[in-house]
Amino acid sequence: PxxxxxxxxxxxxxxxxxxxxxxxxxxxxxxxxxxxxxxxxSCSCATCHLYIDEAWYAKLPPRDEMEEAMIEGAIDPGPTSxxxxxxxxxxxxxxxxxxxxxxxx
Ligand code: FES
Numbered sequence: 001p002x003x004x005x006x007x008x009x010x011x012x013x014x015x016x017x018x019x020x021x022x023x024x025x026x027x028x029x030x031x032x033x034x035x036x037x038x039x040x041x042s043c044s045c046a047t048c049h050l051y052i053d054e055a056w057y058a059k060l061p062p063r064d065e066m067e068e069a070m071i072e073g074a075i076d077p078g079p080t081s082x083x084x085x086x087x088x089x090x091x092x093x094x095x096x097x098x099x100x101x102x103x104x105x
Pocket of ligand 1: 040041048
């Protein structure tokens with residue numbers, strides 16, 4: 001499936017990722033700017049924060065408590081914020097659009 005990452009300046013990058021990979025891994029494997037993934041995906045750094053496009057956000061499984069807490073501590077969280085390491089690529093999410101925040105820390 002494809003994932004579209006959009007930078008704060010409006011430029012976009014479409015990457016291909018296997019099912020089961022996280023959006024954070026898909027971003028770091030493809031050198032998408034602004035996604036750090038410092039903790040390696042254990043939901044404890046929030047440097048993989050993304051704003052999911054609204055239409056896509058609704059299709060995702062809900063945030064769990066730990067993710068919720070980490071997002072609260074992220075820079076400038078919004079209603080469609082997710083941690084990239086907690087969202088897994090699926091066929092149904094082909095074409096998902098995720099906006100990269102201006103800053104992660
Ligand atoms: Fe650290 Fe997602 S990579 S919280």
